[in-house]
Amino acid sequence: MAKRADQYLEMIDHHIDEDNSRVMENTIRLVAGSPGFSCFQGVPELLMEATKHCMTSRSDLNAVLSYGNPVGYQKFLDELAKFLTDEYGTKVSCSNLMATGGSTWAITAIARMFVGTSAPVFVSNPTFNGSIMILKDELHLNVIPVQMDDKGIDTGNLEELLEDIFSSVGTDHVTDNRPYWGMVSLISNYDNPTGISLSPERSKRLVDLGRKYNLLVVSDDIYSLLYYTGDKYLPVPRLITYDDSSDPAYQGRVLSIGSFSKLLAPGLRVGWIEGPERVIQLLSSVPSLLGGSVCHYPSSVLASALQLGLVQDHVTRIREIYGSRLKAVMKVLDEQLPAAFSYIAPKGGYFIWIRLLEEVNVSDLCDLCETKFNVSLSPGHAYYLGDKAENCVRITFGYYEEEVLVEGIKRMCGGMREYLSSLASDATS
Ligand SMILES: Cc1ncc(COP(=O)(O)O)c(C=O)c1O
Incomplete structure (x- = not known):
């Protein structure tokens, strides 16, 4: 049965109206997947100047x-191309970019x-539950x-699935406007x-499988x-x-989605799609498909912020903040996480995935943590399609300040x- 939107909001946890990021007394919500208000420090001034x-x-x-x-306000695309070239360390051209209203807009x-x-x-x-909501529950794909x-994604398993279903699905659905046989969606870096x-x-x-099976491969690189x-x-x-x-085998099969939601502020609703020029051109008919143009006004302000070097400074600052938080969190995990559990040490992003024992009932564990210990965790099964979920919990370090975290x-x-x-004690009684 399709999940209701409010259940998803609860799971994605973008609904934060007050700044609780410094408050110890309340339940500490390690589910919060958005930047804490302290990460917005300097953003109003940045936006005013820009x-x-x-x-x-x-x-x-x-x-x-x-x-x-x-495809977006040209000056924004020009400045974004320079910014991404510097930040990624590889050339990005403005003709390969399109402005969007954020990553979830782009996936849709x-x-x-x-x-x-x-x-x-x-x-x-598993994957980001927002993508599951869009692709499965809203678009019924x-x-x-x-x-x-x-x-990361198991390409061996993908290949088996492709071999299994390729002939039964057939190719009748491939047209000039929808030229791909299928799509792959993943978060290839610092996954959520x-x-x-x-x-x-x-x-x-x-990429090879994309070429062999005519796939569009979409990586959410937020x-x-x-x-x-x-x-x-x-x-x-x-x-x-x-x-x-x-x-020589290049066909232009991969799209990279980006967003200023975690780099600056999600309320801006500005992001981008990077991809082959041909695909960007096809996508340029999307704004009318989705009922309007992309947001030129916030992207024009961002064009100035990028031109003035303000975004770059801010991103450097928040990387330091998040890096320091991650170090502090891993120190506590190394000292205090029960030895029967383990965690994947991330090198970036917002999330830590904690592996539990098979005999743990994850919902019961999350309930106990919330009701008795005043800390809320996301149960791993919220991020899975189907019934087979690894016994895990996801915690985030994006929202709270270090001490509270x-x-x-x-x-x-x-x-x-x-x-x-x-x-x-249950086992011994
Ligand atoms: C993987 C992923 N994609 C997209 C989003 C949302 O991005 P945006 O605010 O740009 O729509 C999030 C976080 O909330 C995320 O974790």
Whole structure:
């Protein structure tokens, strides 16, 4: 049965109206998947300076105020291309970019544009519950889960699934407007919920499978620029860089979705799609499909913020904040997480995936943590399609300030210890 929107909001946890990020007394909600208010520090000033710059120095404000260019305000795309080239360390051209209203907007747009009801959509399992909601429950697409392990989406499993269903699905649904046989959706870097990044070997294999089976491969790279290890560390390369245009076998099969939601503020509702020019052109008919143009006004302000170097400074600052939080959280986990449980140490993003024992009832553990220890966790099964879920919980370090976060992790470890002792005493009685 389709889940109701309010159940999803609860699971995605974007609904935060007050700043609780410094409050110890309340339940500490390690489910919160959005930036805490302290990460917005400096953003109002940044936006004021950028708005003033935009409104006083642009000669093309009519392009901002009109329905405008369907792929986005040109100056934004130009500045974004420079920013991404610097930040990713690989060339990004403005002709390969389209402005969006954020990552979830982009996933919806791409799926609506390119995927009909008979085309299979392969989704890494587990995955971001917002994608499950869009692809499965709202668009009613033929969503097929693909296993994951510590190297990311299991390309061997994907290949088996492709071999199994290719001939039965047939190719009648492939048309000029919907030229792909199927789609793959994943978060290849610093995944939500697992924190895992796809290995280079699997990235290459995924691109090869895309070529062999005529797939559009969509990586939600919303966390790609939030990485926290090393001194002069660059992010894990995006999947799209494995679809190299100088390769003789190149077909242009990968899209990379980005967003300013976690880099600046989700309320801006500005993001982008990076992809082959041909695909960007096809996508440019999406705004009318979705009932309107993309947001030229906030993207014009961001164009100025990027031009003035303000976004770059902010991103450097929040990387430091998140990196320090992650270090503090891992220290507590290393000291206090029960030895029977383990966690995947992420190198970026917002999430830590904690593996529990098979005999743990995850819902009971989450209830105990919430009711007795005042800390809420996301049960791993919320991120799975189908019934086969690994026994895990997801915690985030994006929302709370360090001190509260550390307290939350301590409470969680306390709850886990108590749960395990009750399991042990049940077993002996
Ligand atoms: C993987 C993933 N994609 C998309 C989103 C939402 O992004 P946006 O606010 O850009 O729509 C989130 C977080 O909430 C996320 O974790």
